[in-house]
Amino acid sequence: xxxxxxxxxxxxxxxxxxxxxxxxxxxxxxxxxxxxxxxxxxxxxxxxxxxxxxxxxxxxxxxxxxxxxxxxxxxxxxxxxxxxxxxxxxxxxxxxxxxxxxxxxxxxxxxxxxxxxxxxxxxxxxxxxxxxxxxxxxxxxxxxxxxxxxxxxxxxxxxxxxxxxxxxxxxxxxxxxxxxxxxxxxxxxxxxxxxxxxxxxxxxxxxxxxxxxxxxxxxxxxxxxxxxxxxxxxxxxxxxxxxxxxxxxxxxxxxxxxxxxxxxxxxxxxxxxxxxxxxxxxxxxxxxxxxxxxxxxxxxxxxxxxxxxxxxxxxxxxxxxxxxxxxxxxxxxxxxxxxxxxxxxxxxxxxxxxxxxxxxxxxxxx
Amino acid sequence: xxxxxxxxxxxxxxxxxxxxxxxxxxxxxxxxxxxxxxxxxxxxxxxxxxxxxxxxxxxxxxxxxxxxxxxxxxxxxxxxxxxxxxxxxxxxxxxxxxxxxxxxxxxxxxxxxxxxxxxxxxxxxxxxxxxxxxxxxxxxxxxxxxxxxxxxxxxxxxxxxxxxxxxxxxxxxxxxxxxxxxxxxxxxxxxxxxxxxxxxxxxxxxxxxxxxxxxxxxxxxxxxxxxxxxxxxxxxxxxxxxxxxxxxxxxxxxxxxxxxxxxxxxxxxxxxxxxxxxxxxxxxxxxxxxxxxxxxxxxxxxxxxxxxxxxxxxxxxxxxxxxxxxxxxxxxxxxxxxxxxxxxxxxxxxxxxxxxxxxxxxxxxxxxxxxxxxxxxxxxxxxxxxxxxxxxxxxxxxxxxxxxxxxxxxxxxxxxxxxxxxxxxxxxxxxxxxxxxxxxxxxxxxxxxxxxxxxxxxxxxxxxxxxxxxxxxxxxxxxxxxxxxxxxxxxxxxxxxxxxxxxxxxxxxxxxxxxxxxxxxxxxxxxxxxxxxxxxxxxxxxxxxxxxxxxxxxxxxxxxxxxxxxxxxxxxxxxxxxxxxxxxxxxxxxxxxxxxxxxxxxxxxxxxxxxx
Numbered sequence: 015x016x017x018x019x020x021x022x023x024x025x026x027x028x029x030x031x032x033x034x035x036x037x038x039x040x041x042x043x044x045x046x047x048x049x050x051x052x053x054x055x056x057x058x059x060x061x062x063x064x065x066x067x068x069x070x071x072x073x074x075x076x077x078x079x080x081x082x083x084x085x086x087x088x089x090x091x092x093x094x095x096x097x098x099x100x101x102x103x104x105x106x107x108x109x110x111x112x113x114x115x116x117x118x119x120x121x122x123x124x125x126x127x128x129x130x131x132x133x134x135x136x137x138x139x140x141x142x143x144x145x146x147x148x149x150x151x152x153x154x155x156x157x158x159x160x161x162x163x164x165x166x167x168x169x170x171x172x173x174x175x176x177x178x179x180x181x182x183x184x185x186x187x188x189x190x191x192x193x194x195x196x197x198x199x200x201x202x203x204x205x206x207x208x209x210x211x212x213x214x215x216x217x218x219x220x221x222x223x224x225x226x227x228x229x230x231x232x233x234x235x236x237x238x239x240x241x242x243x244x245x246x247x248x249x250x251x252x253x254x255x256x257x258x259x260x261x262x263x264x265x266x267x268x269x270x271x272x273x274x275x276x277x278x279x280x281x282x283x284x285x286x287x288x289x290x291x292x293x294x295x296x297x298x299x300x301x302x303x304x305x306x307x308x309x310x311x312x313x314x315x316x317x318x319x320x321x322x323x324x325x326x327x328x329x330x331x332x333x334x335x336x337x338x339x340x341x342x343x344x345x346x347x348x349x350x351x352x353x354x355x356x357x358x359x360x361x362x363x364x365x366x367x368x369x370x371x372x373x374x375x376x377x378x379x380x
Numbered sequence: 381x382x383x384x385x386x387x388x389x390x391x392x393x394x395x396x397x398x399x400x401x402x403x404x405x406x407x408x409x410x411x412x413x414x415x416x417x418x419x420x421x422x423x424x425x426x427x428x429x430x431x432x433x434x435x436x437x438x439x440x441x442x443x444x445x446x447x448x449x450x451x452x453x454x455x456x457x458x459x460x461x462x463x464x465x466x467x468x469x470x471x472x473x474x475x476x477x478x479x480x481x482x483x484x485x486x487x488x489x490x491x492x493x494x495x496x497x498x499x500x501x502x503x504x505x506x507x508x509x510x511x512x513x514x515x516x517x518x519x520x521x522x523x524x525x526x527x528x529x530x531x532x533x534x535x536x537x538x539x540x541x542x543x544x545x546x547x548x549x550x551x552x553x554x555x556x557x558x559x560x561x562x563x564x565x566x567x568x569x570x571x572x573x574x575x576x577x578x579x580x581x582x583x584x585x586x587x588x589x590x591x592x593x594x595x596x597x598x599x600x601x602x603x604x605x606x607x608x609x610x611x612x613x614x615x616x617x618x619x620x621x622x623x624x625x626x627x628x629x630x631x632x633x634x635x636x637x638x639x640x641x642x643x644x645x646x647x648x649x650x651x652x653x654x655x656x657x658x659x660x661x662x663x664x665x666x667x668x669x670x671x672x673x674x675x676x677x678x679x680x681x682x683x684x685x686x687x688x689x690x691x692x693x694x695x696x697x698x699x700x701x702x703x704x705x706x707x708x709x710x711x712x713x714x715x716x717x718x719x720x721x722x723x724x725x726x727x728x729x730x731x732x733x734x735x736x737x738x739x740x741x742x743x744x745x746x747x748x749x750x751x752x753x754x755x756x757x758x759x760x761x762x763x764x765x766x767x768x769x770x771x772x773x774x775x776x777x778x779x780x781x782x783x784x785x786x787x788x789x790x791x792x793x794x795x796x797x798x799x800x801x802x803x804x805x806x807x808x809x810x811x812x813x814x815x816x817x818x819x820x821x822x823x824x825x826x827x828x829x830x831x832x833x834x835x836x837x838x839x840x841x842x843x844x845x846x847x848x849x850x851x852x853x854x855x856x857x858x859x860x861x862x863x864x865x866x867x868x869x870x871x872x873x874x875x876x877x878x879x880x881x882x883x884x885x886x887x888x889x890x891x892x893x894x895x896x897x898x899x900x901x902x903x904x905x906x907x908x909x910x911x912x913x914x915x916x917x918x919x920x921x922x923x924x925x926x927x928x929x930x931x932x933x934x935x936x937x938x939x940x941x942x943x944x945x946x947x948x949x950x951x952x953x954x955x956x957x958x959x960x961x962x963x964x965x966x967x968x969x970x971x972x973x974x975x976x977x978x979x980x981x982x983x984x985x986x987x988x989x990x991x992x
Contacts, residue, residue: 145390188397245434248419248427261435265614286420304402313390320398327405338415
């Protein structure tokens with residue numbers, strides 16, 4: 015349900031379902047993070063500030079009319095690209111990856127911004143193109159997606175670059191990409207897999223994929239993370255071991271408990287019941303997004319809501335599949351739960367824009 | 381711009397495509413939920429176990445070995461504590477300050493400080509203890525204990541070393557302990573259903589086990605059972621807290637029949653000559669004296685000796701490591717004669733009234749070969765008793781000549797020859813009781829009649845260990861009623877009389893006893909010099925083992941210039957008669973005379989055992 019509160023000339027745009035669900039997830043996230051960080055109150059406090067700021071940001075971002083985003087989408091994209099270039103030049107290198115831009119008060123992961131600005135830009139670019147999307151527009155779109163994908167992949171950041179690629183791809187697909195094109199693209203992709211493997215994957219990324227395909231080959235190497243994650247989840251059982259009682263998480267067997275593997279901590283401490291409760295909140299958000307997309311006022315809004323909500327869904331499912339051991343380990347947070355600044359804020363922004371797209375109505379529809 | 385119709389088509393296309401992706405995600409969602417379900421519910425027990433294994437670590441705790449006693453309750457082998465200063469590195473924040481403070485009380489050498497600095501960080505990381513000074517003096521212990529409140533993270537703990545209180549006396553009998561191979565460690569732990577893991581050692585030598593002697597034979601009883609502590613650990617292997625402690629069960633004490641005093645006496649009497657002394661208590665058939673000389677310091681082997689010392693021992697021409705008592709092979713020589721005599725009686729080849737004229741040699745009818753006795757001109761007309769007392773070779777040559785070799789061998793086997801007679805000796809040798817098959821297989825020659833004749837005086841291929849000779853002596857003393865020997869009273873009660881396959885009349889045994897008494901008591905006896913050395917009656921039979929066969933005394937004088945060619949001296953004895961309590965065998969390599977060289981040692985040991 016969309017609400018439009020009138021205070022004389024002043025309106026507030028707000029979707030209480032998404033707001034409550036996201037706030038609930040964020041608070042649960044803080045609660046989980048306290049245990050996952052080995053009861054480190056400063057980590058939780060920092061995250062709480064992000065959550066508070068993020069909710070505020072979501073609210074602020076949902077106020078402008080979709081036309082505002084439509085008009086300035088090119089500017090947003092250029093701004094995002096500038097950040098990526100700045101990262102390439104001034105970025106902070108951690109573990110061989112150059113993904114972060116140190117702003118003094120905040121370390122920005124610039125690729126997190128572009129996964130929002132790219133789908134908005136593409137929605138803006140494609141919303142008025144006749145169906146099916148012509149070959150020319152398809153190629154222009156694909157070149158842009160490919161270019162940005164390559165930029166992010168070079169950092170290197172396989173996980174985020176895949177999400178960026180998907181974010182563009184979803185919009186293109188939803189906007190009406192011809193089925194014939196999709197068919198030939200899939201065929202082409204399968205054929206070029208070996209080439210991509212050799213030229214685009216860093217050795218450690220290749221290793222991760224190989225490890226995934228044959229985890230027994232190195233129990234204490236790269237497969238260690240997956241193995242320990244599975245043990246954590248499996249040993250949680252139905253009821254879980256209890257809050258702060260997860261031995262896998264608290265005795266350091268589990269890697270990255272605060273970020274990528276926080277789901278394993280939750281599964282260990284709260285069991286299958288906890289997992290079901292958590293996932294139902296996520297599921298609710300996705301269903302709400304579907305509803306909002308169907309009821310959006312125009313094609314631009316539809317495409318934006320669809321694109322952004324699918325970015326959210328992809329991040330969620332890649333993270334879950336990774337932690338459960340179904341796909342190779344790629345850096346991917348659990349939205350609204352994992353510790354992190356940029357990725358967390360980017361989702362608040364994304365949902366702010368979704369709410370904006372969903373709540374602003376035009377009396378006279380085109 | 382798109383028109384209304386197109387807008388409608390676009391909207392439908394969008395919905396269809398979004399729904400398509402949502403269905404895909406929905407399927408993925410269910411799949412992931414199913415995978416989670418299978419991890420958490422279907423395979424729960426596997427993963428629960430894996431998590432448990434992850435977070436716990438078993439640390440074994442070594443038991444303390446049992447103490448070994450002699451038959452009078454004297455401690456022979458003990459665990460001697462040393463006091464070590466130990467710290468808990470994970471709890472010490474400033475190591476330099478700590479070293480400065482502790483050095484004010486207990487002096488640390490440069491190498492000790494270097495050792496601390498080298499290991500501190502690692503031990504702190506994994507929360508392990510670190511020994512900073514070994515073997516504190518009493519003064520140091522007292523100084524530390526008074527100020528221990530200043531050092532909450534340091535403590536004194538006991539580490540043991542295995543110490544034989546009489547390091548030269550029981551080197552071969554009790555043996556030594558030492559570090560063992562990894563395979564052995566695994567098999568020892570496997571017996572206890574344990575896996576090899578980190579161990580808290582009670583001994584400074586770490587994982588020790590008996591290598592030789594009784595330490596080896598009774599290793600598992602002496603060792604005890606390992607305890608285990610279960611710790612919670614984190615992923616790096618750091619010990620976090622103790623979850624449970626199953627205490628080790630210390631080894632059982634070993635109560636042996638060994639007699640410290642007789643062992644001391646034997647050692648003193650042997651005076652480092654090469655040889656062996658074995659004495660048995662007849663009632664129980666137990667070993668009370670077990671000595672091989674020259675000996676070595678067994679504690680050096682148990683607790684580490686320098687490689688120079690070790691090389692010296694290994695290369696010593698007298699072979700101190702060699703256990704002559706249990707493994708030395710010697711011809712029984714004339715000591716065999718009582719057994720041959722009993723064979724003659726049993727087979728009715730001779731009786732006690734049979735006499736023979738001894739010209740000093742025996743001529744083998746087959747090839748006219750001459751077998752000489754020790755006395756030129758012979759012993760004259762002699763009966764069997766006399767032949768034992770005077771040790772007439774001719775008498776026993778001719779007796780053996782009439783023997784069937786297979787019957788003779790099975791007869792001698794009853795007396796303990798050619799077989800192991802000890803239940804708990806370490807690596808006992810069985811000596812050699814030669815048979816025609818053995819000769820054919822090993823020497824590629826058929827059995828000659830002359831071989832049988834030689835067997836009649838215990839020369840030739842036959843050999844026996846001092847333990848077998850002692851058994852033989854005891855067998856004679858107990859008239860054939862003797863079980864296997866043992867150092868330790870066995871748990872299983874087997875006091876049933878031993879039944880041998882000999883059918884020898886008691887009167888014949890008595891005759892043998894009186895003949896052997898004559899060896900010492902009779903003026904003609906070969907060991908008559910022993911008579912004044914004691915205050916009771918002893919039965920004995922001496923022997924002289926020829927190493928080089930000589931025709932005349934003059935020839936032997938040449939031969940004996942090389943000490944290694946001199947005859948071995950042997951004696952078997954038992955007493956006091958007529959109700960013997962102890963039997964003894966003594967071998968002295970190159971000692972030349974059984975009666976006058978080995979004899980006094982045997983009598984001294986018997987005196988020690990009997991005159992109490």
